[in-house]
Amino acid sequence: MGQKVNPHGLRVGVIKGWDSRWFFTDKKLVVATILEDYKLRKVLKKRLYMSGVPKIEIERDSSKVRLNIHCSKPGMIIGKGGVNIEKLKSYCEKLIKKPVFINIIEVKNSDLNSQLVAENVSRQLERRLSFRRVVKQSIGRSMKSGAKGIKIEVSGRLNGAEIARSEHYHEGTIPLHTLRADVEYGFSEANTTYGKIGVKAWIYKGEILRNTNNKLSTENTTNNNIINNANNRGGNVNNANAKENKVQKNPQRKNDWKGVQRK
Numbered sequence: 406m407g408q409k410v411n412p413h414g415l416r417v418g419v420i421k422g423w424d425s426r427w428f429f430t431d432k433k434l435v436v437a438t439i440l441e442d443y444k445l446r447k448v449l450k451k452r453l454y455m456s457g458v459p460k461i462e463i464e465r466d467s468s469k470v471r472l473n474i475h476c477s478k479p480g481m482i483i484g485k486g487g488v489n490i491e492k493l494k495s496y497c498e499k500l501i502k503k504p505v506f507i508n509i510i511e512v513k514n515s516d517l518n519s520q521l522v523a524e525n526v527s528r529q530l531e532r533r534l535s536f537r538r539v540v541k542q543s544i545g546r547s548m549k550s551g552a553k554g555i556k557i558e559v560s561g562r563l564n565g566a567e568i569a570r571s572e573h574y575h576e577g578t579i580p581l582h583t584l585r586a587d588v589e590y591g592f593s594e595a596n597t598t599y600g601k602i603g604v605k606a607w608i609y610k611g612e613i614l615r616n617t618n619n620k621l622s623t624e625n626t627t628n629n630n631i632i633n634n635a636n637n638r639g640g641n642v643n644n645a646n647a648k649e650n651k652v653q654k655n656p657q658r659k660n661d662w663k664g665v666q667r668k
Contacts, residue, residue: 412581412588412607419584420613427465438465441501448500449474452493456481459512459520459591469504472497477515516543516550520591523606526557527595530602536563540574547608554578554609561595561602569600578609585612 413421425442429435446461449472457477464471476482483490490507497505515521522543529539540557547555554577562569580586587610595602 409581410605411590413590416584416588420587420615424460425463425465427463445472445497445501449493449497452496453482454524457512457515457521457524459518469506470497470501471506471508473508473510475510475512477512477518477521479509479511482509514550516546517552517608517610518591519589519606519608520593522547522555522557522608523591523593523604526559526606527593527602527604530559530595530604531597533597536572536602537574543606544574544576548576551610552577552608553611554580554607556607558605559602560605562597562599563602565599579607580609581607583612585614587611587613 409415417423425439427438429438442463445463449461450458453474453476456479458474459477460475462473462475464473474482481489482493484492490509494505494507497507512518512521515525526536526539526543530536536559540559543557544555554575556573556575556579558571558573560569560571563572579588581588589608589610591606591608593604595604
């Protein structure tokens with residue numbers, strides 16, 4: 406599992422949801438809808454690139470379409486008095502020929518979003534900044550914002566080198582094998598005078614536990630293990646001491662050895 410580049414696919418249905426939420430029984434309609442979703446995301450991503458859009462969720466029913474656009478700069482999409490969002494709505498309705506409802510969701514911290522981090526690095530590489538300095542600054546900002554781990558990989562003709570190579574920098578932990586770990590992945594490309602440079606970013610935010618009683622059940626399991634180990638060794642332990650990982654030795658067992666002479 407750790408060999409997969411994008412960790413999102415393995416976690417769909419476990420801790421992550423689907424970006425497209427709709428259901429059709431007709432196979433031809435399913436194929437056409439998937440293609441329509443792809444075109445819609447591609448057009449909106451290009452049109453709203455400067456607004457910082459990491460994800461677009463699409464919900465459908467038989468008559469209308471709802472777009473949940475996640476962005477770091479909602480003011481640029483909405484515009485003064487909502488002018489820009491009305492233009493965007495009419496543009497989408499002409500494109501798919503269905504009523505469209507747009508919902509803007511603000512990304513509170515762009516340094517914790519892997520897609521926005523990758524796009525930020527690629528924009529700075531296009532301005533001919535040193536890739537090492539750009540990557541290290543991005544890693545530092547993400548860790549200060551509360552990330553538990555981050556890894557950034559850049560590949561291509563770095564700093565105009567004749568031979569393309571890939572370099573990656575990381576800090577903290579990135580548990581790709583743990584499905585309950587909230588790991589995000591982002592990818593972007595920088596169009597430089599020497600060619601394209603690919604930027605990949607992985608950010609680990611912590612574990613997602615759906616069962617709220619996991620902490621209590623884990624504590625009880627630990628206490629039971631301590632009690633069982635103490636009984637096997639001939640010791641006495643109560644729940645209060647089990648929580649502190651303390652075992653009380655049995656004084657009677659110590660007295661049993663007084664009458665035994667060692668050879």
